[in-house]
Amino acid sequence: MQIEIDIEDPRWDALDLGARAQAAAAAVLADQGIAPEGVILSVLGCDDARIAELNAEFREKPLPTNVLSWPAEERGAADPGVAPAPPGPDVFGEIELGDIAIAYDTCAREAEAAGKSVHDHVTHLMVHGVLHLLGYDHIRDLDAQLMEAVEVRILAALGVENPYEI
Template sequence: MTLDVLIDSDPEWDSSIDWAALARGAAEAAIAESAFPQLALGERPVEMSIRLANDEEVHALNAEWRGKDKATNVLSFPMADAEEMDEGSGPELMLGDIILAHGVCASEAAEKSIPLERHATHLLVHGTLHLLGYDHMDDGSAADMESREIRALSRLGISDPYAGETL
């Protein structure tokens, strides 16, 4: 898997954390729990981009692409469809881009009393599943996506982030 991780020059993202390794683990775990686990096996080259940004950048992207005038924790921009992901071989598959907003992520992590890197891992799993075609637009798809997130995070030694919550 080719994974480009771009970190905002803003010093908010802790440079002592290996964000590239964290992102790779999250992406691989999400892919392994998807309907396309063959992508995790390296049978077909896969590429994705992850940007660790500030709230202002994510706010602008959220307004432009989703019509929502606010920052959000994670944005995903899929570039492949299910048919392309299901092909066993072929040229490198560009899954898409994921962007995290530091301030929103940090605030949510603080509210949950968990480390930022743990919450960011969850959001990267969530974002990767969006790149793979999953969504949470209705109860059934939300439950499916949530169960995949829980299994992917378990692969990384992270407990169920939804424990005690209801859909």
């Protein structure tokens, strides 16, 4: 697996975003039965100002958010609550998943508000972002239930508690 990491905010260095992204992506791929060889994605570690710009540009929401993802291609399932089909390699043997941007400020603020470690929260958001690249979504209720269950299962394999339990 090849992950291109672009750190715009140096606070990400203390959290070792590259290692966290690698572990999260590997766990997602393993859970989904996708061999990591040839898988490509990129991760941008930024701050709230930058993610607000991206959110405004791509979603017309000029506010910061925790994580954004841009799948390389549409992979969602047509029917609600059905897992998307896993991507196959292209003619070069590669599976380009897409891009993820994650905002330090929002992640740290959300982790503190929830009383959990920023490391676990970032791991959760990276898992969430990679699942979006694979076609999972949470717009429809059945899709949200499926995505949440998959996240919880993957996070448990990584030793991270269920983030949805109150």
